[in-house]
Amino acid sequence: MSAELLDLYERMAVIRGTEKAAHDLFMAGLVKGTTHLAAGHEAVAVGASAALRPDDYVFATYRGHHHAIARGATPEECLAELMSRDTGVCRGKGGSMHLTKASASMLGSYAIVGAHLPMAAGAAWSAKLRGTGQVAVAFFGDGATNIGAFHEALNLAAVWRLPAVFVCENNLYMEYTPIGTVTAVPNPAADRAPAYGLPAEVIDGNDVLVVRDAVARAAQRARGGGGPTVIEARTYRHYGHSRTDPARYRPEGEVAEWLARDPLLVARKAVGDGAAVDAADRRAQATVRRAVEAARAAPPADPAQALTDVWADGGAAWRT
Amino acid sequence: MSAELLDLYERMAVIRGTEKAAHDLFMAGLVKGTTHLAAGHEAVAVGASAALRPDDYVFATYRGHHHAIARGATPEECLAELMSRDTGVCRGKGGSMHLTKASASMLGSYAIVGAHLPMAAGAAWSAKLRGTGQVAVAFFGDGATNIGAFHEALNLAAVWRLPAVFVCENNLYMEYTPIGTVTAVPNPAADRAPAYGLPAEVIDGNDVLVVRDAVARAAQRARGGGGPTVIEARTYRHYGHSRTDPARYRPEGEVAEWLARDPLLVARKAVGDGAAVDAADRRAQATVRRAVEAARAAPPADPAQALTDVWADGGAAWRT
Amino acid sequence: MADVITYREAVAEGLAREMRRDPSVVCLGEDIGAAEGVFKTTVGLFKEFGPERVWDTPISEQAIVGAAMGAAMTGLRPVAEIMFSDFLACCWDYLANEIPKVRYMTGGQVTVPLVVRTANGGGLGFGAQHSQAVENWALAVPGLKIAAPSTPADVVGLLAAAVRSDDPVLFFEHKGLFASRGPAAPPDHLVPLGEATVARPGTDLTVVALASTVPVALAAAEALARDGIFAEVVDLRCLIPLDIRTVLESVGRTSRLLIVEENPYQGGWGGTVASLVADEGFELLDAPIRRVAAACVPLPFADPLEQRVMPTVDKVTAAVRGLAAY
Amino acid sequence: MADVITYREAVAEGLAREMRRDPSVVCLGEDIGAAEGVFKTTVGLFKEFGPERVWDTPISEQAIVGAAMGAAMTGLRPVAEIMFSDFLACCWDYLANEIPKVRYMTGGQVTVPLVVRTANGGGLGFGAQHSQAVENWALAVPGLKIAAPSTPADVVGLLAAAVRSDDPVLFFEHKGLFASRGPAAPPDHLVPLGEATVARPGTDLTVVALASTVPVALAAAEALARDGIFAEVVDLRCLIPLDIRTVLESVGRTSRLLIVEENPYQGGWGGTVASLVADEGFELLDAPIRRVAAACVPLPFADPLEQRVMPTVDKVTAAVRGLAAY
């Protein structure tokens, strides 16, 4: 039994539990707006994080709970954000779609599809110019591969040989529409990599070790001056696109097949030691329980916060 | 000697002469703003037009004099436009960058790089839905292959199997910067085609027959329901990017090499009959001379025109 | 059809009516076909008109709107959906530089009869990138017509006008109104572009509103009437063409003007209305022109913060009282 | 350095000063390096600072501004060039939805100290897609600072403030002013963002102008002075922060306000200024607020048409006379 794998399992379980809690809190009317659960995608976030340095930059999407937590945002501050608490990781100003933990180099969750890929290229450019050896990673969906920013970012990163890693979480669907119906190639990210002279891998995104290893290879290449890599991690979301979506458009057989390949099950099997995994599950549950309690007990977001933080001086004044 | 080829030669010579006139008129202070001469690119426009139906749609760029004339705009109405005459093809409202001859299915010259590729996809979509058998062709520069609209247009056209042809005029430079320094692949258009599952050809853009044949194949494929094709025509501009550019950034040897491959020289050789070509040259010169005279004699653009044609009712009212 | 329908249903109804009437009307957008729209505003269309008239697209806003433009130039009347109006930023070149200019810059050679529909506005806790009222971006662009209905019947009537218009129309559906109800539109209902309406007559002051701020203004007027302050509420319905005549006539009766906008003050359409009145209606005014607009901040996620930022009935009521007492 | 320099030279000078001062300042854009810029506004930079500080990019406006954002979040101070301001439409998502919002929506966790420079405005016969004054698109977006200098010295001083600002700044250089001349900026010249200046004092009426309309207003004021009409010209210099105090003080002295904008009337910044004055300065006014703006059409190519559309000295002079006689 590998201690590292068990640890990765527990991290995934914490994410799973946190999102389950978010879902329940939504149903209880304590979370407003919308959420895009990443349940099923945990291995991508946890595997990648295991391969990265703490100061490597991460950019994620509106479906970003797993990345925020994998990079070091606490379940409590994430749930508090969703529940509009003053202790939320963005003080209630971001919400589910914008979880950000800058102190852990998790530089944001962005809700305009594809927009963060150029930002990641820019962070990689900055790392290169400053000579820090940092890598910048962008996580994005299959649907994001058809938007212009994807193209521009990959070309720029390739030409400037930037230390960037582009990780597509291909979960087969955009919101409700299968990616295959609107994309001209079978692997929406990997099949585009040659257009930028970039290496690509299609990997099993539900196996945390496979993800870890692929990201490690890409990060090493990036740090060594070898430029960007495209990784297409095949995975699946357990819930619908967002809280309003029952996801009926997905064939039953497909859902069952992927649930059987749940990243937690895959990791559980790989650990081999059922008792150890059960113990990890219990620890994860306790972590989540404490987080829920703390978030519930936290003070509500402060309306005065609405008029701060537009400018670097902390304020929002636009006129004299 | 092929009569068709001689005719194509003469068409190219008319375009060359018209642009030379535009240049001279600029120097004489009779053309304002800017011009982007296509001298050197004539074979692309004339070769493509020879392969297309009169009702096939064409979309071009700010470097579009050759396309407008090849599709049926007269030298006179083009020069009149450049000279701000009321008889200009756009009544003085477009200028050099926006030559358009809608009645000849030449649906415009667009000055935002890459913007017209989605439009061409849309025209192809419309042709397909209306069942007209028309094809839509977008001509664009090498530099346009790095902008997001290129990516989105090619993917959409591929997925919807639209009757579109994407013709890149690769003249090796953007404004002043060599395309190779900012593009991750050697053939900026053709090497991207596989990313959309599209066939591509790299062709000699200075040989009018080569262009004609390649576009004919692509148009046939498109009309037959085979979807879009990417054609990358290698060519060269004889002048700088625009009238203010002496183009010193280009190595002398490179310029000389390409001038020796001037599309008019290539066609002249292929025709074989020097006397016939000389006669065609004389006819072309006469055509241009008449056009210049007519444009010079035309009335200036009418300031009242400034406030028309915003809306389909002919007016510009935005309030009651 | 029911007597009362939701704003959301009105969108689908308005589209269906036009698609039945004119076979050249086609729809395209993300998830609008088989899935019937993320906001359920295209329910029934795919079933009735099939995949040749209702097209699911990739996430390619530039291709969606750019293709709509090319199609509109060549014989179709496309209705493109941009899911959230914030995403207009992803295809802004088409809305700002291409679609509204091509008719003019070709000297009238081409016409672009298209509609771009989009879900606009905040109040639902969707955060900074899914909540903006962006009609002001469009207002600054010559060549776009801009409609923003506040009631289900107006949705149907303005959509009919928009689809039939030979000019490009940006059609803002307000997310916060989708669930609201109102009388269904009569058959063949058509509301011409550029005609404001007096949503509630009054004598003491004019409140000009648009889309989501119409119900806010009406609620405030209702509350104030109980205190003997009678506000006239003008629903602009369109920003371009702008029916300033109706506003000036109302101010002629009331001598006081309050403008209620969902967007921030700076750059907002209220500035255009205010400056027209401050010029052409200067002599009519007995008091300063006031505007209730959003704070100049991105929209925050949390409810209490969002309420602090956006115009509310309380803020409008307070502003009316202040102005009436001036 | 020469005592008098061009506006164009001032841009390169301003950039060089900041790059010398702070090694974290880097430039990126199309043709700005080896070619020294399409408008020759980056002359000398590549030679002095080399390819590690001055980067030529592909034609990828989204990547340019998006990468600048990522770099600004991680320790650099990028200055991105968007060649013509019309092309901001090609990366509008970054200017409208990402750069100005990320600080707020992360609760202040990140800061985006960047400058986007761009050549703005018309009058040169560049046609509809290369001539717009688009500062109003930005005005409607909370979170962007907006500078638009009218003189070479202000170019240097405002550029210094912009680069040093920890907030994102959209910096509009006016194409029509590039060839104009003015006194060079003294060493360490800095003009704080958000401070208007009285470009010419006067007593009879206030003319508020920006960038290209400042010389137009000054020329009109000069001509009118000969007839005994004394206009005070306020050069706003920035739209955000907006120095409305200086405007209100001036109107307090003159009681009359004319606003001169290059953009069309609807959606223009003049509406924001007008509505602030129509509210907070209502009692100061002895006459309607007037605006000279462009016609609501795309910019035409031909000279006589462009002149018909844009604000000119004659139009301003006529408007001042009308207002002074009111």
Ligand SMILES: Cc1ncc(C[n+]2csc(CCOP(=O)(O)OP(=O)(O)O)c2C)c(N)n1
């Ligand atoms: C530019 C843009 N267009 C559309 C949307 C609406 N939208 C949000 S998520 C989504 C689907 C994205 O699919 P994918 O990239 O596969 O990511 P997933 O949600 O599957 O993780 C869409 C269309 C958006 N947020 N941004």
Ligand SMILES: Cc1ncc(C[n+]2csc(CCOP(=O)(O)OP(=O)(O)O)c2C)c(N)n1
């Ligand atoms: C979106 C956009 N970015 C930048 C420009 C400025 N610009 C005009 S032409 C040009 C170079 C285009 O190069 P290419 O596509 O190779 O065409 P060519 O001029 O060589 O025919 C550039 C950068 C523009 N018009 N549009």
Ligand SMILES: [Mg+2]
């Ligand atoms: Mg997906």
Ligand SMILES: [Mg+2]
């Ligand atoms: Mg080129």
